[in-house]
Amino acid sequence: MTTVKEAIEKMIQSRNVDTGRVSGLSRQIIAQMNTLQTSILINFENLPGISSSGESQLNLYLQAGAKEDLRAVLREGIAKQPSLRMTINSAYRTVAQQHILYQTYRREPKLIPLAAKPGNSNHEDGLAIDVSNYNAWKPYLLAHGWQWQGSRDPVHFFNNSGRDDVSNLGVKAFQSLWNKYNPTDKMTVDGNFGEQTAAKMDRCPIAGFALVTLFQLGDTGSVITRIQQSLTNIGFPTPVNGVFDQKTQAAVIKFQINKGLTADGDVGSMTLKTLGIRL
Ligand SMILES: [Zn+2]
Incomplete structure (x- = not known):
């Protein structure tokens, strides 16, 4: 797992700043923004005349008013010059991406000559x-x-026909996203990108958060039934009753030894995958 901080170090070392590296985390932040404020960011990649030249890492999102203005721009441009396409270099930038630009600018102004603080x-x-x-x-x-x-x-072109400044919504989205996946290490959701928020941003996985899945002795439920069924089917028989009991644990350990996995009797992501179970 590469963290945001490690990615920044690598970009500075290689002298190549690529905010697309945090696209996984960025997608989660955008989805969370649209949860906090319904449809605040709208995708515009399907507007006729847009050419993002295969740069799938771009976040082609605008607020609704700005998107409608852009539609009018494209319509008029293409009506006058039918072969004209608009090549977009950058559109929506998440707080994670702005953090990368700002940190790089502070440390290596030769690489990034100017960058606003996250949220600005x-x-x-x-x-x-x-x-x-x-x-x-x-x-x-x-x-x-x-x-x-x-x-x-x-x-750079900007449009003020959207709603109010929503950049602190982006910060709030990040803060609430962090809290969702780090329930024992929460931070205040205040929309301010201060030192505490920056330090947590540095620790985030660039690919985005994943829920840790771990099933162990004492757990119950339908996933346990699937684990038991799968173990039984491939020659490590257990009761199939939805209860992760001692017999189930013993079968898991035999299975793990057989497959060269860490034989701890817990069913984590590797053991699940080897059992062929996708959640
Ligand atoms: Zn710009």
Whole structure:
């Protein structure tokens, strides 16, 4: 498991900053945002004329108003120049991605010359896009609610027709996501990206959180029945009664020894997988 902190170290070492590396964690943050505030971020990859050139790591999300403005931009651009496509370099940026940019900027300003603190970029509001062929699209963007950042950051366009600033919703989403998967190490859900939140972000798996699955002596339920059935079917017979009892544990240990697994009598993710059980 690679943590966010380890990923930042590697990016600085290799001098290649790629916020797509936290796409797993980012997907969970976006889903949590849409849970906290229903449909605040809307996918726009299916708008006609969008070309993200196979960069599946991009989060093509905007707030509803900004997406509708973009639809009008694309419609007008294509009506006037049928072969024109809009190439998007960056759209929604999660708090995890902004954390990577900001930490890199603080440590190696040569790599990232400028980055807003997490919670402060309009890419985190779902109100900004970076367009690599910006010259072609600029007139249409300006005609439909988008503003240009200027020559200092020429690819950047932003749109204020969305709802209010939601970047602290992104921070809240991260904080509540952390709490869901770390019930014994919770933090305050206040929407502020302070030191405590940054330290926990550093410890997150870049691929996203996974619930730890472990079944052991004393557990009951339908998964236990499946474990018992599977053990019995492949030659390690146990009662099939949904109760992880001593006999079940003994069969698990025999199975683990037979398969070269750690023979601890607990059914964790490796043992489940070897038994062919997917939860
Ligand atoms: Zn930008």
